[in-house]
Amino acid sequence: MKPEMQHDEQTAKDRLRDAGLRPTRQRMALADLIYGSGNRHLSAEELHEEAQQIGVPVSLATVYNTLHQFTESGILRILSIEGAKTYFDTNTSDHHHYFIEDENRVIDIPEGPVAVQNLPKPPEGMEIANVDIVVRLRRKKAADRG
């Protein structure tokens, strides 16, 4: 291991190789954005915008392609969220989300021993890919307080 090689670029490159994807400029830039700041949820549009902001000229089509390739490779997951936009999650393990009704926003439920009890066995020939818990939150009305 070379001492000056701990850049995110290197990490991104490895991640892409692991996933069987060619580490192209755009994919590495997107991987940096996606994995550069902890677990997060993002839509194609948001990621595209972020890329533009840091001066990486990647097209929206490529962002979509990349997000789906990452998903197929198992390094991203699609969130089970209602609404028009598709949200991707960098945390591919079983974990859970709040969905803010007013704002159509998704946030992680703080890590903790959240668990599902008494989940029945799936039907014949099926297996559980994963479990998503979505807790829909709404703003308390002033009248409801106290």
Add this chain to the structure above:
Amino acid sequence: MKPEMQHDEQTAKDRLRDAGLRPTRQRMALADLIYGSGNRHLSAEELHEEAQQIGVPVSLATVYNTLHQFTESGILRILSIEGAKTYFDTNTSDHHHYFIEDENRVIDIPEGPVAVQNLPKPPEGMEIANVDIVVRLRRKKAADRG
């Protein structure tokens, strides 16, 4: 109570009045379809098609309007499901779903004591509207058997 008045139409009418909606021909027909056969999940397109099949000429726009009005009135719920289409559920209580990856299909998890453990308190000023659990299922591969 008139002896010949136990039609679904009557039920639908009541349901609509309860929800504060005018019981129009279209809404009653849609309510019949929606609630006529137990709990179910449906998309606007599916409902529209069903209406056509039984000869109720309702427009797709009206189906969308109606589904949203029903949702606002609390007699329908939107499912937290990824994907382009919005699915509505006639069961408005906390209950849960399988999502079949291959087929983009949603089915109820059989009634049972499924419960969530250790759900943290929601953030300040927020309250839980409801909890959705989505268990994503995938077909077992033949190679994985045994």
Add this chain to the structure above:
DNA sequence: CTGTGTGCAAACTCTTTGCATAAGT
């Protein structure tokens, strides 16, 4: 050099909207 990835713009799907007409009270 060869094959895959990228960008652009057009196509596609699902959903919403505006306005004239029809139906409900």
Add this chain to the structure above:
DNA sequence: ACTTATGCAAAGAGTTTGCACACAG
């Protein structure tokens, strides 16, 4: 009669696709 709902078609949002060019190996 007056108000609200409906239907149609067009607009809108998000996503996907096809093809020529560019880049990675």
